[in-house]
Amino acid sequence: MKFKRLPFKEFMEIYRKVPRAAVDVIVVSKKGFLLTKRAIPPFKGMWHIPGGTILFMESVKHAINRITKEELGIKLKG
Template identity: 50%
Template sequence: MATARPHPLTRDEFDRIYGKVPRLTVEVLVRTDKGILLTRRGIEPCRGFWHIPGGTVLFGETLHDSVRRVARNELDVDVEVGDQLGVIHYPHLLAAGYRGWPVGLVFATRIAAGSPSLTEQSEQIGFFRTLPHDVIPDQAEFLLSAGLATAAGIGTR
């Protein structure tokens, strides 16, 4: 299991800051012959939902460096970063009571070294061409609208 780098903010600081301003995140979209890599979240928000691994862009970090760090922390792999594929906004999280407003920049990636492994943030890893029914709705909508996956039932659980 990979060891994640400690977050630079305390929980109180995180909530205080990101309860007032958007939080810029990167989403690590790994595509393989087996499909799109998703992990089942082991932490809140959205614990138990499948999702595109992602995380906060840290102060002073380039977007590509952020993608590589998140891939190491959440998947225990090194990735080559490709094109930015789009942006995900998360209105479903806000409607569900999440106190932040993440804005996710989605990057295509390819695994350069390692095999995806579970971390403390994930309960399961899978590769999908057809989305499972319990994907975070905002991410499912992005994947479907971008033609990166087919539907099996969007965001229901």
């Protein structure tokens, strides 16, 4: 589903004022699970589980796929 994003300034004005849903992505293998170091504040440089906000009109599945691609460079199957 394609949708137009708000300008960043307008998005941040709304973002600070309303509750929002988010997803975290846990990638598991036989060796353990994947952590990444945050590239942005808050907690820049600290270990974390990749995740992010579910965007307006976005399904949970699409958010998981988008975040996995954006943060890890991994395209999920299915």
